Amino acid sequence: MSLKSVSFLALIGTLLVTVLIGVNFFNNIVGVLHGIVPAMELVPCVVYFFAGVSVTAFFWVFHRAQG
Numbered sequence: 001m002s003l004k005s006v007s008f009l010a011l012i013g014t015l016l017v018t019v020l021i022g023v024n025f026f027n028n029i030v031g032v033l034h035g036i037v038p039a040m041e042l043v044p045c046v047v048y049f050f051a052g053v054s055v056t057a058f059f060w061v062f063h064r065a066q067g
Contacts, residue, residue: 010063
């Protein structure tokens, strides 16, 4: 496998995980707004979502740089 194809697979994997984290984040926001979930549950979700988006952006830039 070439470095470009490996970076593409990593991009797809992190994109899928980021989508799952984003859905969980959205569900927690809705839960907090309805009073079902405590507000402190948002802190780790924000960190996870930011980390997922950051890693996905890194792999997207890395994949594009492999030209």
